[in-house]
Amino acid sequence: MLQPRICQFRPSRLGRALLSSARGYATTTTIVKQVTPPAIELPPGVDATTTHAQRSRKDQFIPLRTYKPRTPGLRHLKRPVNDHLWKGRPLLKLTIAKKGQHLGGRNNSGRVTVRHRGGGHKRRIRIVDYKRYLPGKHVVDRIEYDPNRSAHLALVTRVDTGEKSYIVAADGMREGDEVQSFRTGIPKDLMDSMGGVIDPGMLAAKTASRGNCLPIQMVPLGTSVYNVGSKTTGGGVFCRSAGTYAIVVNKEEVQKTKGVEIASVIVRLQSGEIRKISPNACCTIGVASNPQNHFAQLGKAGRARWLGKRPEVRGLAMNAADHPHGGGRGKSKGNVHPVSPWGTPAKGGYKTRKKRNKHTFLVQDRPRNQGKRRPK
Secondary structure, eight states, X not given: OOOOOOOOOOOOHHHHHHHSOOOOSEEEEESSOOOOOOOOOOXXXXXXXXXXXXXXXXXXXXXXXXXXXXXXXXXXXXXXXXXXXXXXXXXXXXXXXXXXXXXXXBOTTSOXXXXXXXXXXXOEEEOBOSSOOOOEEEEEEEEEOOTTXXXXXXXXXXXXXXXXXXXXXXXXXXXXXXXXXXXXXXXXXXXXXXXXXXXXXXXXXXXXXXXXXXXXXXXXXXXXXXXXXXXXXXXXXXXXXXXXXXXXXXXXXXXOSSXXXXXXXXXXXXTSOEEEEOTTOEEEESOBSOGGXXXXXXXXXXXXXXXXXXXXXXXXXXXXXXXXXXXXXXXXXXXXXOBOTTSOBOTTSSOOSOSSSXXXXXXXXXXXXXXXXXXX
């Protein structure tokens, strides 16, 4: 006699959706799976922060926020998860209204000099302190979004005077953190704690913290820095966009009558270029904030227009009267090398850099494709 088969309850697709946890309107996803790297013993003299900064982006955890495709513009929208940002408006006295004819890519005579710009939401320019000459402790009030740059800004308050200013925020900087600038010199209390003599190891341990600004000659080798200056005076000019950093490679020392002095500091920039900078040039410890900005997707063309970006039309899709690549039957550019609408060679065909007698600060040039694809 056949035994009756026990009926197993298998819920339908709708039932499984109801039994499972409901998905919210916005969820957080990752582009790459989080892989735990194996433990690596670092050689003596190499900082752990440098090794972490040199890891490839394939091994890093990149949180991005995605949305239910309730509209076509939300289907491909991906944004970095920045829940710590300030939700209100910026400090008004530290901003300037951005007005004038330059918004559409035009010069002082009204002619378009930069194409594909125009429109967009109105903005206010934030006055950012790139020099950071004010000494003493500064407390981070909040981290703000700035529409004029890819990195975030930090509103800091000087403890002694209560003066407020904007600085480029470091990755990981949060409200309540304390930062300090040692550009004008070493404070007296710090010198007293070292016994009146500069101890490089103790000095680096007490000054090389995230968000601190100091002369680059005080930074230990292998440290990641951003907002790097090039001269003794002035502010930072290198590595100011989101997720960028430079690495201190070497310090050139010369023998003087008073002793050994640092003549220049060699750094490796984000592009791969290695160059010399002044030993008293400013720099900030850490990596520029918002490193996930590179992986964001706008989702629709309208968001590009909100940012002031106008459409870019390929020359191949134009008529022959509008572009050297235009015209013809089918996708054909008429056996013409890639050029601009005015005939200037493009994609490495028109060189502007000198092969000899480059600037004296260059140690090693960045790798260039010379109009060809890189071998994989």
